[in-house]
Amino acid sequence: MKLIFEKSSPGRGGVRIPEDRISEHDIIPADLLRAVPADLPEVSESEVVRHYTKLSRLNYSVDTHFYPLGSCTMKHNPRACEAAAALPELCATHPLWPQLRHGGLLTQGSLQILYSLERMLAEITGLDEFTLQPMAGSHGELTAVMMMAAYHRDRGNRKTHIIIPDSAHGTNPASATLGGYRVVTVPSDETGVMDLEKFKKALNDETAGVMLTLPNTLGVFNPEIKEIIGAVHAVDGLMYYDGANFNAIMGRIKPGKLGFDLCHLNLHKSFSTPHGGGGPGTGPVGVCGKLRPYLPISRIAKTKDGTYTLDYDFPKSIGYIAPFYGNFAVLVRAYAYLLMLGREGLRATSDRAVLNANYVQEKLRPYFAAVTAGRCMHECIFSGKTLRNGIHTLDLAKALLDRGTHAPTIYFPLNVPEAIMIEPTETETRETLDEFCAAMIEIAELSKTDPDALRNAPVTTPVGRLDEVAAAKNMDLTC
Amino acid sequence: MPISPFSCTSPDDEAAMLAAIGAQSFDDLFSHIPSAFQSDTFDLPDGLSEMEMMQQLRAAARKNSSDLINFCGAGFYDHFIPAAVDSLASRGEFFTAYTPYQPEAAQGTLQAAFEYQTAIARLTNMEVSNASLYDGGTALFEGMMMALRITKRNRVLVDEGVSPIYRTMLRSYTRNLKIDYRELPMAEGIADRDVFAKTLDDRVGAVLLQNPNFFGCLDDLTGLIEQAHRVGALAVVSAYPISLGVVKTPGTMGADIVTGEGQSLGLPLSFGGPYLGFMATRKKYVRAMPGRIVGATKDGQGRRGYVLTLQAREQHIRREKAASNICTNMQLCALRSIIYLSLLGKHGFADVARQCMDRAGYAWSRLKSIDGVEPLFDRPFFNEFALKLPKDAGEAVSDLIGAGIAAGFPAGRYYPGRENVLLCSFTEKRTKKEIDILAAELEAAL
Known part of the structure; x- marks a missing residue:
């Protein structure tokens, strides 16, 4: 498809801006002006509408396709949450208005929503306080690492490293580094959890903390979690819960009650805010009481008379990590979702996410090498090494696209060869899961009987396999 | 009414699926996690229908004073969105x-x-x-x-x-x-x-x-x-x-x-x-x-x-x-x-910028002629400028809220010692009439 710039024709325009002048003379001297206008497209509104409507139709999305992208929780995005976020009184509010009249009196509605969401997330995770500021999961991780650093500095601890299992998302080590720590990677054992003996060897007085995903990226709930937490606390280390897989345990397990000190939640995963083609996400961070002084400012407080106010007086705070209060419109969606789920709906959601994943796992177990012998949590992981005749997991992924489904996450976790990571979520019917499994099985069979039929996949998509090596070499990044 | 409003499986589906994986119940799916790790009490409200949720959020949203005429920018601006x-x-x-x-x-x-x-x-x-x-x-x-x-x-x-x-x-x-x-x-x-x-x-x-x-x-x-x-x-x-x-x-x-x-x-x-x-x-x-x-x-x-x-x-x-x-x-x-950017295009985008500049230019001449008000700096500006008021800018802004105006941002919040400085911004959305009201109300408040 042509680029919007390639549709440009001089003299066309989309939206008219009034041209009335109320000022008597121009205020900027010529040497501070740009010489020529930016070369944006000149297109009519109808062309813009058609262009982006057509582009949208080139996408696979949850609205149009089953999207079992492991570790991403691609669940349905309820439209009521969109409507809530679009309420005009919420969209039109300037983030600095709370400062125009002390106590945030101009924005009581927005502050009430944020405060209520914080309290709900604290209850769900068993932690004491939440900050809603982090703008994505990895931003939440970094915020948490910064709080760990502030805690240790305050206590006079000399801490140099953070322990992270090898199955973790890449964002964990990247965030730890950006927080000023060295990363110590501990390998997984044969059951898929962090190797306990190797972990104990890595743990010492200089351990600032441990970042764990639970269930981990292999979908395994670490049975030794209490022992790990106890050992970390014994060296005054902090336990960080990466909430990427929280959709597995909502309404059943509170990370705070297990002994975790900090956690982030991906509201765009577990709490159903749209993924947006790659953001905006939102990654609120919860902490236990002893970390409360280090939370980012500003904090939202509820006063005795029931009004909401912003509090900046936290001298030990890590400071500002976002310009304001987080991705507010995303937070509204999550709040709306939680209000509709309620207490029972929360647990029912995870129950069904886990049921669907186990259902898929058992259906596919005869055809692919499942990573776990027993039950899985909210996602199931296979190795594509059972595919025959040089057919790889990549070929399977592309062949699935031809069968009307988005591919699972592939080649992650890194410690599973030819990994296929399937997360069906709770918002899929049994029929959809059956169709998906049938497609997976068909592809497994074709790898034996007609592998050439898979090598060119996908053939039904707008483009075939793209030359990524050439893309990196040519660096054709703009037109 | 299903207890998980966004799940898709019927009770019959669930029974069949549990049977297919050899599980007795949903609890069974979590039986590998020691029960001591699991929490039974979640102090959360009952789930709401879409209609009830929207009623609740509308009521909250109405507590915002979102209809202010806004001259507060400071890096975040109220522009027209087609x-x-x-x-x-x-x-x-x-x-x-x-x-x-x-x-x-x-x-x-x-x-x-x-x-x-x-x-x-x-x-x-x-x-x-x-x-x-x-x-x-x-x-x-x-x-x-x-x-x-x-x-x-x-x-x-x-x-x-x-x-x-x-x-x-x-x-x-x-x-x-x-x-x-x-x-x-x-x-x-x-x-x-x-x-x-x-x-x-x-x-x-x-x-x-x-x-x-x-x-x-x-x-x-x-x-x-x-x-x-x-x-x-x-x-x-x-x-x-x-x-x-x-x-x-x-x-x-x-x-x-x-x-x-x-x-x-x-x-x-x-x-x-x-x-x-x-x-x-x-x-x-x-x-x-x-x-x-x-x-x-x-x-x-x-x-x-x-x-x-x-x-x-x-x-x-x-x-x-x-x-x-x-x-x-x-x-x-x-x-x-x-x-x-595509909708505005090459010329429309420049027009937006020129309108911002034009509104700011008009406001500049109106506001700095108010008795006691001086420009903080005598520099070229685009759509925002700082004024020195004869009183605390936070107080002045607070006074003008009653007239339905967010007059600007009091710079003293971030620059101690500049408590009298008001930062005013203007976008293409602000009209001559609105700027005249700002000037009149500010003059009255000083």
């Missing part, structure tokens, strides 16, 4: 997709991102752009880190005219890193050339500037950037994208990295987010740039297509050695921006 932006960006095919890991199934998102990158490069007069970052503040931090990676130095000089909101963020982020972070005072509303001349040496890796700066003052940074280059430092310039419709661009001034807040490009204020961080640079630095980058390439049949590229920079491959920890970015916000 209806087609919402209409197109609310297409489920866009907003319910994710990061384009399977490019054949995500050409819509990828091509839009490629178009966005092009538009940002053209706006800033830079060669390349990434596909978005979180916001203007984190983008500036990422730009600073990028400059330090390239120069392999650790000293940063930051002009006081850079948004104080961003500077507080920079201070938080640099605290645990081996970065020598220094803020330099302004002189008469712009970066102090003498102070920079004295402070710039071959230990400095990054110089952080903003144009127009927090007080709205415009500056030609060309000479200052040359100075930085002479000692081997890189210049990171934070820009307000709407101003680039008319104002001399950071690229023209020689900036190495340009970042900024993209909120004004078709995103509602929404009480602080989601917003859009943008970043553009020179092609030679692209491998040090953080964030997703989309590149054009071809498929086996020679058809043009788009992919995420240069991924060897990123955390999912490089882990602790990555250029940044960012994963999810702001794709939907970037999409809104490219739709906004």
Whole structure:
């Protein structure tokens, strides 16, 4: 498809801006002006509408396709949450208005929503306080690492490293580094959890903390979690819960009650805010009481008379990590979702996410090498090494696209060869899961009987396999 | 009514599926987790219907004073958003997709991102752009880190005219890193050339500037950037994208990295987010740039297509050695921006900038003629300027709220000693009548 710039024709325009002048003379001297206008497209509104409507139709999305992208929780995005976020009184509010009249009196509605969401997330995770500021999961991780650093500095601890299992998302080590720590990677054992003996060897007085995903990226709930937490606390280390897989345990397990000190939640995963083609996400961070002084400012407080106010007086705070209060419109969606789920709906959601994943796992177990012998949590992981005749997991992924489904996450976790990571979520019917499994099985069979039929996949998509090596070499990044 | 309103399985389905996997019950699915680890009590309300939820949120929303005539900007502006932006960006095919890991199934998102990158490069007069970052503040931090990676130095000089909101963020982020972070005072509303001349040496890796700066003052940074280059430092310039419709661009001034807040490009204020961080640079630095980058390439049949590229920079491959920890970015916000920019187009975009300038010009002549009101700086400005009032600006603003006006931002909140300074901004949405009301009410309040 042509680029919007390639549709440009001089003299066309989309939206008219009034041209009335109320000022008597121009205020900027010529040497501070740009010489020529930016070369944006000149297109009519109808062309813009058609262009982006057509582009949208080139996408696979949850609205149009089953999207079992492991570790991403691609669940349905309820439209009521969109409507809530679009309420005009919420969209039109300037983030600095709370400062125009002390106590945030101009924005009581927005502050009430944020405060209520914080309290709900604290209850769900068993932690004491939440900050809603982090703008994505990895931003939440970094915020948490910064709080760990502030805690240790305050206590006079000399801490140099953070322990992270090898199955973790890449964002964990990247965030730890950006927080000023060295990363110590501990390998997984044969059951898929962090190797306990190797972990104990890595743990010492200089351990600032441990970042764990639970269930981990292999979908395994670490049975030794209490022992790990106890050992970390014994060296005054902090336990960080990466909430990427929280959709597995909502309404059943509170990370705070297990002994975790900090956690982030991906509201765009577990709490159903749209993924947006790659953001905006939102990654609120919860902490236990002893970390409360280090939370980012500003904090939202509820006063005795029931009004909401912003509090900046936290001298030990890590400071500002976002310009304001987080991705507010995303937070509204999550709040709306939680209000509709309620207490029972929360647990029912995870129950069904886990049921669907186990259902898929058992259906596919005869055809692919499942990573776990027993039950899985909210996602199931296979190795594509059972595919025959040089057919790889990549070929399977592309062949699935031809069968009307988005591919699972592939080649992650890194410690599973030819990994296929399937997360069906709770918002899929049994029929959809059956169709998906049938497609997976068909592809497994074709790898034996007609592998050439898979090598060119996908053939039904707008483009075939793209030359990524050439893309990196040519660096054709703009037109 | 199902207890999980968004699940799709019926009780019969569930019974059959549990049987298929050999489980007795849902509890059975969690039986491998010791019961001592599980919590039974969750102090949460009962689930609401959609209708009840909306009633509750509408009631909350009404507690906001959202109908103020707004002259408060300070980096976040109330611009007009054409209806087609919402209409197109609310297409489920866009907003319910994710990061384009399977490019054949995500050409819509990828091509839009490629178009966005092009538009940002053209706006800033830079060669390349990434596909978005979180916001203007984190983008500036990422730009600073990028400059330090390239120069392999650790000293940063930051002009006081850079948004104080961003500077507080920079201070938080640099605290645990081996970065020598220094803020330099302004002189008469712009970066102090003498102070920079004295402070710039071959230990400095990054110089952080903003144009127009927090007080709205415009500056030609060309000479200052040359100075930085002479000692081997890189210049990171934070820009307000709407101003680039008319104002001399950071690229023209020689900036190495340009970042900024993209909120004004078709995103509602929404009480602080989601917003859009943008970043553009020179092609030679692209491998040090953080964030997703989309590149054009071809498929086996020679058809043009788009992919995420240069991924060897990123955390999912490089882990602790990555250029940044960012994963999810702001794709939907970037999409809104490219739709906004396409709708306005080459001339419409410049028209918006000129209208902002025009409104600000009118307000300038009205407001500074009020008795006791003086301009804080006598500098060229784009759509925002600072006034010195004869009283506390916070009080004046508070007084005007009653008249339905958010008169501006009291700069003393961030600049102690400047309690009488009011920062006023003007967009194309503000009318002559509204500005006249502002002038009259302000005069009455002083």
